[in-house]
Amino acid sequence: MTREFAKMHGLGNDFVVFDATREPLTMTPELARAVADRRLGVGCDQILVVEPPPAPDVDFGYRIYNADGSESGQCGNGARCFARFVRDRGLSDRNPLVVATIAGRMTLAIADDGQVRVDLGVPVFEPADIPFEAPRREPTYNLAMDGGRELMVHALAIGNPHAVMVVDDVDSAPVSVQGPAVERHPRFPARVNVGFMAIHGPDHVALRVFERGVGETRACGSGACAAMIAGRLFHGLDETVRVDLPGGQLAVSWAGEGEPVYLTGPATHVFDGRLPMSMETAGNHGGR
Structure with a gap:
């Protein structure tokens, strides 16, 4: 089985983005490491997965996986790429978007110049x-x-x-x-x-x-x-x-x-591709 992906970056912080709104995607630590591998996979700092909304008052779920296979609760550069991916793929025309991560909710707004403003929430100090x-x-x-x-x-x-x-x-x-x-x-x-x-x-x-x-x-x-x-x-x-x-x-x-703290910056689409999802073939990817 293969899955479409987009390669994107925010100021060189690069991501592989998957749409799991129509078909579920199980991102195991092993698969995340294979996708992120810069020699045998696509190569990225983190993997982003767009999921259906986990609650009625949010637009999407937002999952973030590090290159070592661990899951992250926050990524501001990734959030900007997430917003552009959703708009470019026609998944939603809402602006701003409300997304849910394992760490909480975020609001993403795309400006007329393409810059994306992200509300990352209230910082914690205790x-x-x-x-x-x-x-x-x-x-x-x-x-x-x-x-x-x-x-x-x-x-x-x-x-x-x-x-x-x-x-x-x-x-x-x-x-x-x-x-x-x-x-x-x-x-x-x-x-x-x-x-x-x-x-x-x-x-x-x-x-x-x-x-x-x-x-x-x-x-x-x-x-x-x-x-x-x-x-x-x-x-x-x-x-x-x-x-x-x-x-x-x-x-x-x-x-x-x-x-809350607000982050504003660009999000850049690099290319699209299809990737085998089996661990045996995850290193043999093809762009299009």
Whole structure:
């Protein structure tokens, strides 16, 4: 059996998108890893599945699978691609759309210029809800690392857990070393996305993100939001901030605690194809 898919990206954060509204799709960890494999599969950071609405007051279900086969609760770049996929495939003409993930509901709005604005919901700061092991909420936390070193991080959740570190320069930040070490730090029992943020002004930051289950990506929408939120709470950022990532620019707006965070950026369709769904043949895909 084969299934149609679309290859899409948001600032280089790339996705394989499946329509499961007409025919169910069981995305096992093994199949997700095969699809995401950049040598034997299609290749992507994450796999997105469009599902029928799980409740009468939402338009679609939205499932997100990381390249390592684990399931994610949030992906801002993926949400923008999700919205464009739904519109391009004629699955719905509603604007905005309300979609349900395993972490909650999101609202997606497509502007006339093609930019997509995503309401990622209200951020969470209590350690038990992130989840993060700490006796109480603090502005920053010290993580004990191997070799006796400590790293200072901000911790919060926006569907996914995030750790944000402030650095002087993102180009020289030790993302490849500290990213995987923090991602799997024992104080983050569900692992964590790790952001390295350099602040260039009250309305401008640069960011690199090591995503849990993926590695470093060219852009991370929820990571951009997490960095902006930490910067607004503790480093004097404005209500709307430009976030420069290796793949391009995103705009993040957040009014403050108790309010939702909004992410705006592009979504790009790359190509369509058909993919064998058996594990034995998942590596032999064909574009069209």
